[in-house]
Amino acid sequence: MMKDAFAQTLTVASYEVRKYLRGRRLIGMLVLLALIIGLILGVPPALGVKYASQPNVFVSTFAGFASLLVVLGGVLFAADALVSEHEKRTGYFLFPNPVRREVLVLGKLVASLVTSSMIISLYYLAATVAAVAVTGATTWEIGLSYAYALAYMAAVVGVAYLISAIFKSTVAATVLTFFLFTLIFAIVGSLLNLGKVAPWFIPTSAAGIIGDVLAPPTFGGPGGAFASFVPDATTSLLVFAAYFIAGSVLAILLFRRRELST
Amino acid sequence: MPPANRPPSPNGAPVHLAALGKDYGRFTALKSLDLTVQEGTSLGFLGPNGAGKSTTIKIMTRLIRPSRGQATLFGLDVQREPTRALTRVGAVIETPEFYGYLTPLETLAYVGRLRRMARKDITARSEAVLKEVRLGEWAGHRIQEFSKGMKQRLAIAQALLHEPDLLVLDEPTSGLDPRGMAEIRDLIKSIKGKGRTIFMSSHLLGEVQEACDEVALLNHGELLLQGSVRDLSRGSGRSTFQATFLRPPTETELAALSGIAGIDEITPQGDGVFDLKISGGEEAQAAILEAMVRQGLRVTSFRPLGSPLEQLYLDRIKESDRI
Numbered sequence: 001m002m003k004d005a006f007a008q009t010l011t012v013a014s015y016e017v018r019k020y021l022r023g024r025r026l027i028g029m030l031v032l033l034a035l036i037i038g039l040i041l042g043v044p045p046a047l048g049v050k051y052a053s054q055p056n057v058f059v060s061t062f063a064g065f066a067s068l069l070v071v072l073g074g075v076l077f078a079a080d081a082l083v084s085e086h087e088k089r090t091g092y093f094l095f096p097n098p099v100r101r102e103v104l105v106l107g108k109l110v111a112s113l114v115t116s117s118m119i120i121s122l123y124y125l126a127a128t129v130a131a132v133a134v135t136g137a138t139t140w141e142i143g144l145s146y147a148y149a150l151a152y153m154a155a156v157v158g159v160a161y162l163i164s165a166i167f168k169s170t171v172a173a174t175v176l177t178f179f180l181f182t183l184i185f186a187i188v189g190s191l192l193n194l195g196k197v198a199p200w201f202i203p204t205s206a207a208g209i210i211g212d213v214l215a216p217p218t219f220g221g222p223g224g225a226f227a228s229f230v231p232d233a234t235t236s237l238l239v240f241a242a243y244f245i246a247g248s249v250l251a252i253l254l255f256r257r258r259e260l261s262t
Numbered sequence: 263m264p265p266a267n268r269p270p271s272p273n274g275a276p277v278h279l280a281a282l283g284k285d286y287g288r289f290t291a292l293k294s295l296d297l298t299v300q301e302g303t304s305l306g307f308l309g310p311n312g313a314g315k316s317t318t319i320k321i322m323t324r325l326i327r328p329s330r331g332q333a334t335l336f337g338l339d340v341q342r343e344p345t346r347a348l349t350r351v352g353a354v355i356e357t358p359e360f361y362g363y364l365t366p367l368e369t370l371a372y373v374g375r376l377r378r379m380a381r382k383d384i385t386a387r388s389e390a391v392l393k394e395v396r397l398g399e400w401a402g403h404r405i406q407e408f409s410k411g412m413k414q415r416l417a418i419a420q421a422l423l424h425e426p427d428l429l430v431l432d433e434p435t436s437g438l439d440p441r442g443m444a445e446i447r448d449l450i451k452s453i454k455g456k457g458r459t460i461f462m463s464s465h466l467l468g469e470v471q472e473a474c475d476e477v478a479l480l481n482h483g484e485l486l487l488q489g490s491v492r493d494l495s496r497g498s499g500r501s502t503f504q505a506t507f508l509r510p511p512t513e514t515e516l517a518a519l520s521g522i523a524g525i526d527e528i529t530p531q532g533d534g535v536f537d538l539k540i541s542g543g544e545e546a547q548a549a550i551l552e553a554m555v556r557q558g559l560r561v562t563s564f565r566p567l568g569s570p571l572e573q574l575y576l577d578r579i580k581e582s583d584r585i
Contacts, residue, residue: 004378011375015361022363092358093420096323096430097376098345259326261286 005103012099012107013114016081020115025076029119032072036065037126055131059142060214062127066149067207069123071181073116074156079163079177080170081108082255087170091260101256105161109248112157120149141213148210148236155203155240156181158247165254189229198229203243205229206236274337275300276428276459277322282331283483284317291317293483294331299461299476301427304454306470306491307463309480310579315463316356318480319432322461323353335428349377352421353430357414357437362406366397366416369405373420384423391419395449411442418449429453431462435469447473467572471495479575481582487574495571500526500541502567503550507534508560515559522553537567 020026040061044051052058082105085091094104124146132138160177167173181204189199199205208217208230217230231239277299284292292314299305309315320326322333324344333340338347360369367388374384392398395415405413414434421429434450435443450473454460464470470477471491478488487494510533511519519536520528524546527539540547551564568576 007378008376011372015364015372018368019361019363089356089359090361092325092355093360093417095325096348096351096353096355097373098348099376100345259320261320261326 005100008099008103009107009110012104013110016108016111017114020077020111026115029072029076030122033069033119033123033126036069037062037123037130040065041130051134053135055135055137055139056141056214058131058135059127059145060211062123062130063145063149063211063214066120066123066145066210067152067204068182069119070116070149070153070156070207071178073119073153074112074160074181075174075178077115078109078112078157078160079174081112082161082164082251083167083173084170086258086260087168095260102252105165105248105252105255109157109161109251112161113154116153116157117150120146120153124149144213144233145210148207148213148233151237151240152203152207152210155206155243155247158244158251159203160247161251162247162254165251165258193229198231200229200231200235201239203239206231206239209233209236274334276303276336277305277461278334278337279318279322280332280334282318282321282333283329284314284321284326285329290483292321292328295480295483295485297478297485297488299459301459302457303476304450304460304474305462305476305478306474307461307478307480308465308467308470308575309463310465313465313480314483315465315480316432317483319353319355319430319461319463322430323348323351323355325355350427351430352424352426352428353432354414354417354421354434355430355432357410358417360405360408360413360416362404365402365404366392366419367401369416370420370423373423377424379424387423387425391422394422394452395419396445411438414438414442414446415449418446422453426458428459428461431460433463433465435464435466443469467569467575471569471571477571479578481579484582486578486582491571494574495569500539500577501547501573503538503540503547504531504563504565504567505536505538505554505561506563507536508562510534511536511559515557518557519554519559522550522557524550 052061085094095101124142128138128142131142156177159180160173163177163180164173167176185202185204189202189205192199192202212230213233230236275298277297279295279297282292282295283290295314295318307315307318317326321328322335322340324340324347327341335347336350340347364372370388370391371384374387379387388401389398392401395418397412397415397419400408400412405416408416414437418431418434421431431450435446438446447469450460450462454473460474462470462474474491476488476490477494479486516528519525524540524542525538526541529537529539531537538550540550551561554561554564
């Protein structure tokens with residue numbers, strides 16, 4: 001039974017990855033990726049500014065955009081994964097098969113994580129190659145920043161799945177996921193700062209470690225300016241894990257109960 | 263599916279619905295449905311739009327949960343053991359959408375792999391079912407190019423892929439043009455000929471009469487009748503005939519006409535044409551025709567309007583609507 005469920009999960013994942021590979025979203029994302037990398041590498045020489053000579057500082061420019069790429073990955077490759085089965089009526093063909101709903105969610109989740117991590121990996125690969133070419137060196141911190149970006153990606157995907165399991169429209173799920181991570185969490189973090197509460201549990205705050213591990217902030221932490229508060233690495237990773245697990249588990253529970261009656 | 267791989271069927275009929283009900287808030291879509299379909303039967307699940315047919319089928323295929331009662335397929339509760347219960351079932355619910363980025367072959371491979379079929383079986387069966395639904399030439403085209411009729415045929419193909427013992431079809435000809443409807447009907451008849459159990463919902467009586475050997479009639483979430491198409495066609499007892507006379511009957515002739523035993527109701531349609539509601543079977547119909555001729559009425563045609571089953575259907579639906 002478990003063996004069957006595992007095989008079915010892999011089947012669902014492989015077909016979902018195929019969906020992303022054949023879709024326009026991946027192409028769009030790759031174009032955006034190329035644009036960001038091109039701008040980071042092309043603008044300084046065009047303005048007559050020298051590249052940073054330290055690998056960590058050089059890659060920190062890339063890391064500054066990593067959070068945005070992670071969020072876009074979650075929006076494009078996760079936010080509509082569940083809701084589209086209902087809205088686009090593909091569930092009428094998929095659900096009457098002898099497959100547990102949790103298997104469908106897990107398979108899709110694996111596909112979203114694989115596809116999003118492909119984007120992040122490509123981005124960090126380009127950054128590392130550029131760092132070696134420009135500075136002649138690479139560091140462990142670049143690897144750590146990459147690992148933190150992947151952890152943040154898992155949190156974004158988990159939350160995106162929860163939203164996808166709740167909403168009835170793909171547009172609503174996609175828009176909310178985007179604004180949640182680009183605006184709403186930031187607003188909540190700022191309000192908490194005003195109330196002198198450290199926003200350690202806000203994932204966008206925790207995502208600060210992606211850049212901080214390469215170029216530590218000049219201010220922040222207890223007693224400092226809370227606007228750039230970033231929890232320590234362990235707390236951040238725990239926050240990412242909590243959002244991923246809670247989001248995924250709730251998404252599975254909601255998707256199992258959700259009826260296809262449109 | 264080879265018999266060895268099939269889950270046990272503890273004396274379970276292919277379909278057994280017990281006191282099945284479904285509420286949407288204060289609206290009751292299905293009251294309390296009791297229905298059993300025996301192996302090898304082709305059951306037409308008839309009823310007007312909103313009768314509760316799709317609700318029943320969605321519960322059977324676990325797209326929705328029942329508010330009460332139980333749906334079992336081959337003795338397995340769909341809610342408690344969904345994966346085992348649906349193993350021997352192929353289903354087409356409404357007109358499903360498919361992933362546009364896949365081809366029919368890839369779609370069938372997906373379904374086959376989800377159903378844990380062997381690769382060589384998937385290949386062989388995919389070719390066979392696509393040929394059966396006349397999509398063989400389109401096997402390698404992406405589904406995003408397909409018309410509604412082609413998607414419906416693909417839906418039937420995926421339902422047949424694993425050679426299910428029970429085929430559940432929800433309005434299988436819905437939205438198709440007359441040619442597409444005829445093709446699907448022929449396909450269903452050929453499947454029926456292979457001895458599979460078919461549970462097919464429809465609001466088209468002719469379709470059910472043509473493709474099924476049993477009928478269950480549903481309205482307002484309640485089962486009104488169940489029986490064999492043959493028995494119900496014969497035994498309805500009432501039918502409507504249209505009589506056309508060479509010249510319009512006089513008042514006296516009309517009075518004589520209404521006095522003929524077996525004629526319950528006369529409705530003039532103008533120009534010497536009358537609809538006659540008749541009680542009794544073929545014997546009574548022949549006697550009425552003889553009586554009309556004996557009374558000097560010059561009958562130019564005397565033909566049934568619709569089938570006796572259609573009359574029964576309409577009568578029961580009307581009666582149920584009144585209640």
